[in-house]
Amino acid sequence: ETGVTQSPTHLIKTRGQQVTLRCSSQSGHNTVSWYQQALGQGPQFIFQYYREEENGRGNFPPRFSGLQFPNYSSELNVNALELDDSALYLCASSSRQMNTEAFFGQGTRLTVV
Amino acid sequence: GNSVTQMEGPVTLSEEAFLTINCTYTATGYPSLFWYVQYPGEGLQLLLKATKADDKGSNKGFEATYRKETTSFHLEKGSVQVSDSAVYFCALTSLKAAGNKLTFGGGTRVLVKP
Numbered sequence: 001e002t003g004v005t006q007s008p009t010h011l012i013k014t015r016g017q018q019v020t021l022r023c024s025s026q027s028g029h030n031t032v033s034w035y036q037q038a039l040g041q042g043p044q045f046i047f048q049y050y051r052e053e054e055n056g057r058g059n060f061p062p063r064f065s066g067l068q069f070p071n072y073s074s075e076l077n078v079n080a081l082e083l084d085d086s087a088l089y090l091c092a093s094s095s096r097q098m099n100t101e102a103f104f105g106q107g108t109r110l111t112v113v
Numbered sequence: 114g115n116s117v118t119q120m121e122g123p124v125t126l127s128e129e130a131f132l133t134i135n136c137t138y139t140a141t142g143y144p145s146l147f148w149y150v151q152y153p154g155e156g157l158q159l160l161l162k163a164t165k166a167d168d169k170g171s172n173k174g175f176e177a178t179y180r181k182e183t184t185s186f187h188l189e190k191g192s193v194q195v196s197d198s199a200v201y202f203c204a205l206t207s208l209k210a211a212g213n214k215l216t217f218g219g220g221t222r223v224l225v226k227p
Contacts, residue, residue: 004156006156033214033215035215040220041219041220042117042202042204042217042218042219042220043157043202043215043217044217045214045215045216048213048214056213056214058214090156090157092157092215094213096213101147101159101162102159102215103159104149104156104157104158105156106155106156107155107156
């Protein structure tokens with residue numbers, strides 16, 4: 001059984017650029033959630049994808065968008081990067097049918113300069 | 114809305130000391146409660162959970178009891194080890210939360226010295 005994997009592990013971008021982060025969910029999981037963890041803070045919910053559709057969104061602007069693919073993997077896209085977007089981005093997968101808890105990946109550390 | 118408040122760190126302890134991290138919550142409905150742990154440079158790992166009032170979650174010597182009357186879910190360990198040094202997050206999810214999202218506290222850094 002494979003766990004949740006995220007890529008890349010680290011990334012440096014310039015303000016105003018766009019970034020795409022990727023997540024492969026754990027085997028058997030069909031739901032993917034994304035979280036932003038600023039330095040020294042708890043993770044904040046960005047959004048969740050289920051059956052390739054957004055299913056719940058936190059307090060993040062529209063420049064944060066996502067996709068889920070038929071194999072349940074997911075992407076997080078952030079446009080017009082701002083310095084405050086610098087954070088650890090965490091992906092979590094779960095199975096709605098099996099009512100499992102969320103399993104997290106190692107995260108992608110994004111630095112915006 | 115849902116919220117989680119946990120004691121601020123850092124908490125510095127000697128090996129074999131007793132650890133308590135306080136966590137209180139505000140939630141609509143009947144939330145499930147979790148403790149996650151984050152080791153340096155890693156993602157979050159589920160440590161334990163409780164899904165209804167008076168349930169006790171336990172794992173690796175850590176325990177927490179779901180107290181509905183005090184809206185609390187304090188984490189305890191009787192004898193910590195250096196390897197327990199990490200950041201601990203209390204979290205909740207409720208069926209009414211959009212997408213069953215997890216709401217986290219701010220985290221408590223624990224440092225265990227030999």
